[in-house]
Amino acid sequence: MIGDDGRTPDLDTLAIRAGGLRSPFNEHSEALFATVSFVHESAAMAAKRFTGEEPGYIYSRFTNPTVDMFERRLAALEGAPAALATASGMAAITTLAMTVCSAGDHIVTSGSVFGSTLNVLGAPVMGKFGVTCEVVPSTSLDAWAQAIRPGTRLVFLETPSNPMADVFDIAAIAEMARKVGATFAVDNCFCTPALQRPLALGADVVVHSASKHLDGQGRVMGGALVGSEEFCRERAYGFLRTTGASMAPFNAWVALKGMETLPLRMRAHSENALALARWLSAHPGVERVHYPFLESHPGATLARRQQSGGGAVLSFSVRGGREEAWRVIDAVRILSITGNLGDVKSTITHPATTTHGRMSAAAREAAGIGESLIRVAVGLESQEDLRADLARGLGQL
Numbered sequence: 001m002i003g004d005d006g007r008t009p010d011l012d013t014l015a016i017r018a019g020g021l022r023s024p025f026n027e028h029s030e031a032l033f034a035t036v037s038f039v040h041e042s043a044a045m046a047a048k049r050f051t052g053e054e055p056g057y058i059y060s061r062f063t064n065p066t067v068d069m070f071e072r073r074l075a076a077l078e079g080a081p082a083a084l085a086t087a088s089g090m091a092a093i094t095t096l097a098m099t100v101c102s103a104g105d106h107i108v109t110s111g112s113v114f115g116s117t118l119n120v121l122g123a124p125v126m127g128k129f130g131v132t133c134e135v136v137p138s139t140s141l142d143a144w145a146q147a148i149r150p151g152t153r154l155v156f157l158e159t160p161s162n163p164m165a166d167v168f169d170i171a172a173i174a175e176m177a178r179k180v181g182a183t184f185a186v187d188n189c190f191c192t193p194a195l196q197r198p199l200a201l202g203a204d205v206v207v208h209s210a211s212k213h214l215d216g217q218g219r220v221m222g223g224a225l226v227g228s229e230e231f232c233r234e235r236a237y238g239f240l241r242t243t244g245a246s247m248a249p250f251n252a253w254v255a256l257k258g259m260e261t262l263p264l265r266m267r268a269h270s271e272n273a274l275a276l277a278r279w280l281s282a283h284p285g286v287e288r289v290h291y292p293f294l295e296s297h298p299g300a301t302l303a304r305r306q307q308s309g310g311g312a313v314l315s316f317s318v319r320g321g322r323e324e325a326w327r328v329i330d331a332v333r334i335l336s337i338t339g340n341l342g343d344v345k346s347t348i349t350h351p352a353t354t355t356h357g358r359m360s361a362a363a364r365e366a367a368g369i370g371e372s373l374i375r376v377a378v379g380l381e382s383q384e385d386l387r388a389d390l391a392r393g394l395g396q397l
């Protein structure tokens with residue numbers, strides 16, 4: 001078993017080896033347990049398993065060996081004691097909020113988290129249960145210090161943010177949350193543990209959409225919460241097994257096998273994205289590029305302290321407005337015009353009219369998401385081909 005010799009294996013090794021469970025058939029590749037329920041050898045054994053007196057699988061909404069392997073591997077990568085797999089990233093975020101908060105509690109989050117996250121934490125979902133949510137519009141530590149107060153139960157952020165690549169100081173905000181006894185959760189979809197480990201910087205819980213880089217090839221939906229044994233296996237698990245947004249074994253199997261190449265892919269995504277960001281910065285048709293590892297980025301020093309790579313996502317504004325941005329998007333032949341990210345295939349979007357289209361114009365303006373902004377989630381195609389694909393549209397401006 002890895003780690004038996006007392007040596008902590010490197011991330012590349014954990015991604016391939018951690019969390020594997022072997023059935024009596026001694027398969028080499030991890031097995032997919034496509035079963036709804038599990039058989040007990042006697043009525044007495046069934047009774048003991050149902051009361052929790054004896055360990056054992058019962059029903060796949062509760063636990064499943066393939067899902068267990070996914071959880072064990074992800075926990076090892078994040079440096080955590082436990083993880084809890086969910087049906088999607090949003091299921092993870094809903095489970096987190098419902099586990100931590102009760103009526104009268106207060107949530108603090110950033111204005112640049114994923115739109116559906118804002119809806120869950122804010123008025124449309126948690127607001128219905130008497131939970132209030134305060135949205136911090138910037139990365140300024142003073143603004144976070146003002147928002148986090150006694151009564152705050154959950155502090156939630158995403159770093160770097162989408163699509164502007166704002167970088168938040170995880171350690172400093174963790175300290176503020178700790179002082180008021182709030183649970184501090186970081187959505188680590190953009191970096192993954194291959195580039196950033198929020199728990200080591202003071203976060204209590206890491207949130208994932210496995211639909212992004214963990215699978216890495218845009219195939220399955222999934223999500224996870226990662227943290228302490230007590231949080232994942234006792235508190236959040238109780239809510240999840242009853243309400244049922246559990247991860248499907250097939251999805252767990254795909255993401256588990258995807259994770260084997262996670263560190264390798266994240267290094268390559270980061271290398272491709274930085275090269276493209278630098279090239280775009282020098283292009284006369286481009287006004288501004290947002291990428292955390294770009295020297296001109298206001299959060300570059302912090303990003304290099306917290307992250308070992310810049311990740312796959314960059315955004316840039318073209319000279320002009322919506323028409324010019326759409327012209328660049330419509331000229332691509334390799335990049336896919338789609339809202340997803342975290343795929344080996346590069347994707348391109350116009351946030352103001354798609355992913356962020358439901359925000360008010362004023363809120364978009366405040367977040368810096370203008371009509372001329374384009375987001376690219378850089379995949380693993382050749383740098384030269386990606387440059388040529390974008391140059392076609394940019395050359396027409």
Ligand SMILES: Cc1ncc(COP(=O)(O)O)c(C=O)c1O
Nearest residue numbers: 088089090114187189209211222
């Ligand atoms: C940063 C981030 N968190 C969470 C989610 C939600 O994940 P899912 O689509 O798996 O529910 C997304 C989806 O795009 C995302 O970008």
